Amino acid sequence: xxxxxxxxxxxxxxxxxxxxxxxxxxxxxxxxxxxxxxxxxxxxxxxxxxxxxxxxxxxxxxxxxxxxxxxxxxxxxxxxxxxxxxxxxxxxxxxxxxxxxxxxxxxxxxxxxxxxxxxxxxxxxxxxxxxxxxxxxxxxxxxxxxxxxxxxxxxxxxxxxxxxxxxxxxxxxxxxxxxxxxxxxxxxxxxxxxxxxxxxxxxxxxxxxxxxxxxxxxxxxxxxxxxxxxxxxxxxxxxxxxxxxxxxxxxxxxxxxxxxxxxxxxxxxxxxxxxxxxxxxxxxxxxxxxxxxxxxxxxxxxxxxxxxxxxxxxxxxxxxxxxxxxxxxxxxxxxxxxxxxxxxxxxxxxxxxxxxxxxxxxxxxxxxxxxxxxx
Numbered sequence: 001x002x003x004x005x006x007x008x009x010x011x012x013x014x015x016x017x018x019x020x021x022x023x024x025x026x027x028x029x030x031x032x033x034x035x036x037x038x039x040x041x042x043x044x045x046x047x048x049x050x051x052x053x054x055x056x057x058x059x060x061x062x063x064x065x066x067x068x069x070x071x072x073x074x075x076x077x078x079x080x081x082x083x084x085x086x087x088x089x090x091x092x093x094x095x096x097x098x099x100x101x102x103x104x105x106x107x108x109x110x111x112x113x114x115x116x117x118x119x120x121x122x123x124x125x126x127x128x129x130x131x132x133x134x135x136x137x138x139x140x141x142x143x144x145x146x147x148x149x150x151x152x153x154x155x156x157x158x159x160x161x162x163x164x165x166x167x168x169x170x171x172x173x174x175x176x177x178x179x180x181x182x183x184x185x186x187x188x189x190x191x192x193x194x195x196x197x198x199x200x201x202x203x204x205x206x207x208x209x210x211x212x213x214x215x216x217x218x219x220x221x222x223x224x225x226x227x228x229x230x231x232x233x234x235x236x237x238x239x240x241x242x243x244x245x246x247x248x249x250x251x252x253x254x255x256x257x258x259x260x261x262x263x264x265x266x267x268x269x270x271x272x273x274x275x276x277x278x279x280x281x282x283x284x285x286x287x288x289x290x291x292x293x294x295x296x297x298x299x300x301x302x303x304x305x306x307x308x309x310x311x312x313x314x315x316x317x318x319x320x321x322x323x324x325x326x327x328x329x330x331x332x333x334x335x336x337x338x339x340x341x342x343x344x345x346x347x348x349x350x351x352x353x354x355x356x357x358x359x360x361x362x363x364x365x366x367x368x369x370x371x372x373x374x375x
Contacts, residue, residue: 003083003107004076006115007097011106013038014047016065023047023064024178031233033157033174034094036106037068043096043103046071049157049174050091052181073098074107080115081262083107084255088270093251109235109251112258116226122257123223130222130257130333131239131247132326137162138172140206144180147172147205158236160245161209167243170211171236180208215240218247222257225249260303260328267293267302274309285347292351299362300329307347321346325354334358 012030014023014037023035027047037045045068052067072086074097087095087107094108117123137160138147147159151174161170180203215238216225225237229251239247259268269289276282285307293302310322322339323346334357338350 001080001115002076003074003078003080003097004105006080006111007076007105007107008111009105011036011096011103013103014064015039016044016063016068018064019060020052020062020064020067021060024052024060028175028178033235034092034106034108036071036096036103037064038096038103041102043071043073043098045069046092046095048093049178052178071095073101075099076104079262080112081259084112084259085262085268088255088259088268091272109255110230113226113229113251113254116254116258117223119258119261121261122254123221123226125222125257126218127216127220127222127225127239127247127249128218130253131218131249132253133247133335135160135245135248137166137245138205139163140169140204140209142205144172144177144203144205144208148177148181151177158234158250160213160238160248161205161211162245166245168213168215168238168240168245170206170209171213171238172205172209173235176208176210213238216249217241222249222254226254256304256306256326256328260330267297268304269293270304270306272306272308274311281343284344288344288347288351292355296327296329296355296358299358300331302327302329304328307350309343323347323350325350327354327358329358332361334361 012026012032012035014026014035016037016039026035027033034046034048036043037047047064047068051069069092071092072090072095074083074086074095076097076099094106096103097105097107136150138150140161150159151157158171158173160168161172163169214228214232214234218239218241228234229237236248236250238245239249269286271282271285289305293305296302305325305327307323307325311319312322318341320339320341321343323337325336327334334354336350336354336357338346338353340346340349
């Protein structure tokens with residue numbers, strides 16, 4: 001399947017001279033998460049919620065060219081899996097499709113979610129095998145700023161809201177956060193400005209969240225989740241057991257499943273959240289990952305490995321690192337976390353934990369097979 005078979009033929013666009021407030025209004029009106037920026041019909045950038053979530057003190061009158069992000073330009077004859085790899089490598093949720101450098105369409109995660117229920121190798125996979133377990137959540141009493149900070153650290157745009165018993169009671173997404181942060185009628189100073197993390201601390205999530213939150217069980221299929229996402233216009237689906245939150249399935253989770261089908265040698269690796277300019281740092285990290293993937297390959301062939309880095313607790317020249325890794329193999333999906341003051345040590349610890357999880361599952365599978373054979 002190629003890009004032009006699944007892309008949207010029309011898309012909301014912007015020019016670099018438009019203001020931030022004008023583009024945000026378009027995103028709200030047309031319920032889109034990304035807006036390509038064009039100049040003479042040629043895409044030159046992209047505005048998305050990620051354009052605003054990291055910004056502080058951003059005037060609503062600022063021009064789009066000040067906040068737009070670079071984005072890939074996809075060719076309409078590209079394979080869908082190759083286009084998805086480009087999007088994931090660039091860290092965008094969607095990208096313009098071009099013909100002779102002029103935009104002719106737009107490919108978003110939503111376009112790809114639409115075809116998910118028809119992908120035979122994926123549609124019947126259980127939610128329990130692809131969901132993110134032990135997800136981060138907020139409460140009704142938490143502030144909107146806390147939700148914004150979690151969204152920034154996790155690169156997620158929708159968070160579950162739970163009560164004191166971990167029962168799912170609602171959800172808060174980036175549109176609700178933006179309603180608070182950029183509302184010109186708020187008490188922000190100066191007026192008409194996105195204030196960032198230190199303002200609006202008194203706005204409780206419970207006053208702006210949506211409810212009830214739509215959820216599925218761990219036994220539901222990935223195809224059903226994709227269909228619900230399209231039907232309800234959701235980017236994240238929550239997973240519950242007896243009303244309690246046990247996991248989440250995001251569009252990114254489904255995208256990784258699609259990407260795992262791409263014929264390739266080795267494993268696709270992506271590191272997000274690390275704003276490090278020194279290329280040697282990435283070389284060391286990729287070397288550590290590469291060695292670990294070779295060891296894992298002896299047990300289960302790895303297909304897609306993503307690592308998200310959160311940096312916090314700055315003390316002088318030091319920072320604390322929190323890493324969350326997710327590995328899709330030919331058989332299952334695995335998660336691991338680690339936190340430390342040393343980035344390389346954190347990566348090594350996270351990879352070690354991941355390998356132990358895979359070995360444990362492999363040994364468990366072998367024991368079950370032996371038991372069946374002995375019966």
